[in-house]
Amino acid sequence: MEFSVKHGPVEKQRSACIVVGVHEKHKLSPAAAALDAACGGLITRTLKGDDIKGKVGDSLLLHHVGDQAERVLLVGCGKAGEALSAADYRTLLTAALTALKGTGARDALLALAELEVKERDLAWKVRQTVELAGNVIYQFDQLKSKKDDKERPHVKKVSLLVADAAAEKVAREAVRQGQAIQAGMKLTKDLANLPGNICTPRYLAEQAEQLAKDNKKLKATILDEQEMEKLGMGALLSVAKGSRQPPRLIVLEYQGGKKKDKPVVLVGKGLTFDAGGISLKPAAAMDEMKYDMCGGATVLGVMQAVAELELPLNVVGVVPSSENLPDGAANKPGDIVTSMSGQTIEILNTDAEGRLILCDALTYAKRFDPAVVIDIATLTGACVVALGAHASGLLGNDQGLVDALLAAGQASGDRAWQMPLWPEYDEQLKSPFADMANIGGKEAGTITAACFLARYTKEYTWAHLDIAGTAWKSGNGKGATGRPVPLLMQYLLHRSGA
Template identity: 55%
Template sequence: MEFFVKSGNPEKQRSACIVVGVFEPRRLSHAAELLDETSDGYLSTLLRRGDIEGKVGQMLLLHHVPNVLSERVLLVGCGKERDLTETQYKQIIAKTIATLNDTGSLEAICFLSELHIKGRDSYWAVRQAVEATQDSLYSFDQFKTNKENTRRPLRKLTFNIPSRKELARAELALQHGLAVASGAKACKDLANMPPNICTPLYLAQQAQILDADFEKISTEIIDSEQMAELKMDSYLAVAKGSAHPAYMSLIHYKGGTNDQKPIVLVGKGLTFDSGGISLKPGAGMDEMKYDMGGAASVFGAMKALAQLNLPINVIGILAGAENMPAGNAYRPGDILTTMSGQTVEVLNTDAEGRLVLCDVLTYVERFQPECVVDIATLTGACIVALGHNISALMSPHKGLTHELLNASNQSGDKAWQLPMDDEFQKLLDSPFADMTNVGGRPAGSITAACFLSRFTKNYNWAHLDVAGTAWRSGINKGATGRPVSLLTQFLINRSENETTEANN
């Protein structure tokens, strides 16, 4: 679909469909009022008759409204004007797109981007509308023999902006929104892929495709033999029980100067997690293909970054492995020596993600990074704490924490900081090794982050636990594409800072 922005009055637009809002109780938005004046009160008459109340998500499609140039007018219920939330706005956009696709309109001009959401501007409204539109149109049907195709899908969507002065920012919102949406789609496609196809090798091959597609990206693949030479024995222990060997994929994006330190994004890439010897329950185990959601989000963010051509250096790492039970699999009671030299007593082989990540977090020291953010579907405890709407953020570094929370707020990709006080560290004490790989049931997400923190002393680091947000279960099962939007916003902000500093 093509997206555009413009600034104009609705009564002067000639289009297949004009989209305007109606508030509760039966009150026209400003754009709808202008259409009502042109049509000699046609819309207000319908409201008095009770054809639409204005409740969130209500739709009323009108044909050949008197004196209106457009073929159709779609009235969209937006609820109470003062109570319109960010979530409702995105829901309204998604339902509007579904309705437009059913009407057969090939193009539309949408005035919902003029709706007022507290604390948000036209940039936010346009960008969120683009992201919500693309998300609502997403489907993963690569393995369906009978694909459902819309007969006459919407092909062109124009968002109207109240003032011409805001058009430049709105154009930027389109650019950012399209890049994030493209990255989120890449993330979802990768995460939704079945585990018999999406193996650690497949992750590496996808990284190499990015290399081929973008001039500023180069990839480096570290195989199991190379990892053994690097003494990444903790990472390799997790992969021992699988027929699919581990691969660590490094995606180098070079958009900044040679002396600019890179930002490093590390994604947990367990392409399937059976739990190993500590086998998971059978119910819902199919969803453990999503245990590479962190790696998928890094892949998506790197694609968005390359499309935006940001002037920074970033390294994205896909830490690919598969955790399976086998005669040679690692066991509870094993003691592993990590790349850092620290030893770990394994109490549960289903706490494998941190054993992969800890070696990667040691490996990245060689890049002398500006900062490191790891993204992982790490703990079920995170879902207990924050549900499925908010990712957990943990970091000992206040500045980096503030940046990520700010990016979360700007993008609408929500994260919440959990504490990492020293008192939690003692829960990882082991009588036989430097630490255990689990700290018990209490504060499970926090002790997992505390474990990782022991391998990040030489740089600024933050951890995002996306176990509750990377995918959804149930009838609409599938990857969400999160936190690509948060990560991309973080990189946009970093690039703007770099540009500002370079110009000073």
């Protein structure tokens, strides 16, 4: 989908479909009022019929509205005179874009940026439009022998109407950012939606290498089993022993800042399939364990977006990738392994494998002398129980970093929620036979998992995002969400001053 920005009176614009807002009690937005006057009051007469109430997310498509447009899409904007919440604005945008998808229009003009949103500016409104449009039109049908063209959106070009030339300049930059973020989300979703027999650790590594080939500012380094053995990555390698697919440690480096600038390091869990190992998972919904690499896919998506926007930062992506399957050589409950840091781990549950591959990657991250390290992982079912699908769990050893990520989540609409990382929880990881156990019992599973990772991050500023509830959806709409690419990109944009 192509995006452009225009300014000028809405009644002088021509499009296959013009989208304007209407409020409750038959009140028109400024753009709707101008269009109504140009078409002889058709919109006003339509509203009197109560075909649309004006509640947030309502929509009604009108045909043959004057000479300006073949169609006019009315979108409910709530009460007139009241600024919308960010969530309501996202709701009405999604409703408008979804309704557009069902029309035969090849192009559309959106006059929704004029609506006031609490504590949000024009750039935010434009970027949200671009990002949400990508979500609405996204389809994963690469592996279907026959494509369903009826399901494909007809809209190819979308123009965003703003007030004047100054606003147009702001909006163009917001479009550029939104398109890069949406492209990163698409890459994340595409990789995550692939089945485990295609998206193996080797395949994921090849995609990272392709990213580096496509962008000269990215450098890819792939470590194989032998190289990881030399580094002493006993925790990561122990998880891969039950699989015929060899593990990979994927490193992507982007240098947009000065050489001396310390990088932001993103570490993403890349479990391309997780059957639980010897501690086998239940059969129901096990197919969704192909999504256990969403943290790694997120890192690749973010690195692509950072490179496309040429942010003035240094960023490193590290993705430990393997499978976790039952086998005669697989980890057994009670086994003890030695991590790259030298710390020993008693494996009480082989299904708590994400922290085993992450801990070695977090130790490896120290070599980059990072400004901050953020790990992203579909780590615990306990996080789904605690927060559902609305927010990612967030923990860290530095409140400044945690606050920055919380703010980025609020700004982007891709929210996180802080959970405590108190020493009392760390006590649950005690083992009589090793330095620590890999699980801490039934209570506070998300927190004890983060406590485990914290033991490997004491030498730098670190935060942990548990995305087990936000990275994908189950049920009829099953599929990857592309989160938390928007949150992380918002954080990096803030950090870069962009």
